[in-house]
Amino acid sequence: MSVIYKYRVEMDLETESMYIELPIGADILSVIVEDPYTAYIYAIVDSKEERTQRREVLWLGTGWELNEEQEIKIADYDYLGTYKAPGSYLIWHFWIEPDNNRLFEF
Numbered sequence: 230m231s232v233i234y235k236y237r238v239e240m241d242l243e244t245e246s247m248y249i250e251l252p253i254g255a256d257i258l259s260v261i262v263e264d265p266y267t268a269y270i271y272a273i274v275d276s277k278e279e280r281t282q283r284r285e286v287l288w289l290g291t292g293w294e295l296n297e298e299q300e301i302k303i304a305d306y307d308y309l310g311t312y313k314a315p316g317s318y319l320i321w322h323f324w325i326e327p328d329n330n331r332l333f334e335f
Contacts, residue, residue: 230277231275233273235270236270236271238260239267249283253328253330254328257307265316285325287302306326307325309323310322
C-alpha cells in the first residue's frame with residue numbers, strides 16, 4: 230500500500246549536504262522549508278517496503294560558489310526545487326541522489 234511520508238532534512242553547515250534514509254522506490258513529491266535550516270522531503274512510499282537506501286541531499290544557497298564535486302553531482306542528481314526560508318532572506322536549492330533501484334524502469 231502506498232502512503233505519503235515526510236522525512237526531515239537538517240543542514241550540516243560544514244558539508245552543506247546530508248544523507249537521508251528513504252525506502253527503496255520512494256517517489257519524491259516535494260521539499261518544504263519550515264525555517265532557515267529545517268526542511269522536509271515528502272515522498273510516496275510503499276508502506277510494506279522494509280529495505281531502505283541512503284541518498285545524499287544537496288542543499289545549496291543562492292550566491293554560494295560551487296566546488297567541482299558539487300557541479301558534478303548537480304548534473305547527475307534529481308533537482309527538487311528552489312525554496313525561500315520563511316521569515317528569512319535565504320533562498321535554498323535542493324537536489325537528491327537518484328534512486329539507483331529505478332534506473333531500469335520503463
